[in-house]
Amino acid sequence: MKSILPGATVGVLGSGQLGRMFAIAARRMGYRVHTYSSKSDTPTGQLCDREVCASYDDLDAVRDFARGVDVVTFEFENVPAATVEACAEFGPVRPGWNVLYVAQNRLREKTFLSQNGFPVAPFRVVNSRDDLENALREIGTPSVLKTAGFGYDGKGQTKINAAADAENAWANLGGQEGVLEGWIPFEREVSVVAARGVDGTFAHFGVVENEHANHILDVTIAPANISSKIAVDAIEITRGVLEKLDVVGVLCVEFFLKADGELIINELAPRPHNSGHWTFDACVTSQFEQQLRAVCALPLGSTEQIRPAAMSNLLGDLWQDGEPDWEAALRFPDVKLHLYGKSRAVPGRKMGHLTAFANTPQEAADIARKARAALTKNQQ
Ligand code: AMP
Secondary structure (H helix, E strand, O other): OOOOOOOOEEEEEOOOHHHHHHHHHHHHOOOEEEEEEOOOOOOOHHHOOEEEEOOOOOHHHHHHHHHOOOEEEEOOOOOOHHHHHHHHOOOOEOOOHHHHHHHOEHHHHHHHHHHOOOOEOOEEEEOOHHHHHHHHHHHOOOEEEEEOEOOOOOOOEEEEOOHHHHHHHHHHHOOOOEEEEEOOOEEEEEEEEEEEOOOOOEEEEEEEEEEEEOOEEEEEEEOOOOOHHHHHHHHHHHHHHHHHOOOOEEEEEEEEEEOOOOEEEEEEEOOOOHHHOOHHHHEOOOHHHHHHHHHOOOOOOOOOEOOOEEEEEEEHHHHOOOOOOHHHHHOOOOEEEEEOOOOOOOOOOEEEEEEEEOOOHHHHHHHHHHHHHHOOHHHO
16 A cells, blocks of 8 residues: 655545644644635644635535545544545545444444444434334333434433433434433443554554543543453454454544443544543654554554543633633643634533643543643632
């Protein structure tokens, strides 16, 4: 496979913070970066040589974009098939459409995983009120009804604690295709970010622990405080998923970890992931550089972690009473500040993150939380 070398141009579909950090890694290595999305002045576009603002359905604009780059990748996986096909007329698209097709839709994802022997929560497709009744009879409560497509950060989900909640859950689905999923009484949530090169080499960033608030990732602790047996299990499941899907690039597997050590896959993200942001500062090769290496058919880099680390997300809520006090966070010498260049702070919107280092992952998590709290201390 021909390598795409520094000096070449990488095209990114999507324009959020993942593309921004990818662009930073790519530019550092001497690549040019173009981004394509329906928005302008975007987190990715601010760092790119070219920011194309057009609809994913505008195939003329997509072709024009693809003609100007040497390889196309994604930072946003919900791109239509026709867009990917149009890009593929001009050069490689990595990861391929097969990966996006599976990861775009919960039903396809869970079907793929269960058919290949990977552990998932029991699930049933829900296309009608009757389907929901039958699914509830088979799976029982508690369970959770989710939209099959386009869901993230808990959007489009309704928990069903008892049969009486079914009506409300059905209404929330709003006529979209749904998946009823058994509720997993998990002890913790963990994830593995990993990469696979064009030659099939596999590299992972270990297992990290994720704490959520309001369904949104809040803090990641790296590495997770789990037994080596569970860590090996999670990594081997991840390796299997990347191989079965024939992924070229970075993919994150999010897991529920039960008290008895059982791992259940919650979902896949076929790209760099929020739970891997800490790698930007704490690893020899970050998840973003690894994505670049994989999609450019280069050797993967070392994923060695230099120090225990933790990441805290900075959501738009922190701006409620004005601009956060950046100096207060920067007084913590082992904290790195990342801001994504978004001009409008909206509650729940990911605006940036902090990465903290310490001698243990737990201490790093304490510092990441404290530094974040310091951002708004003087506003109260
Ligand atoms: P998701 O958008 O599917 O990643 O779900 C967001 C969050 O909802 C997860 O991180 C869990 O905290 C919770 N959740 C989703 N599905 C389940 C489930 N089947 N059992 C328990 N908790 C769940």
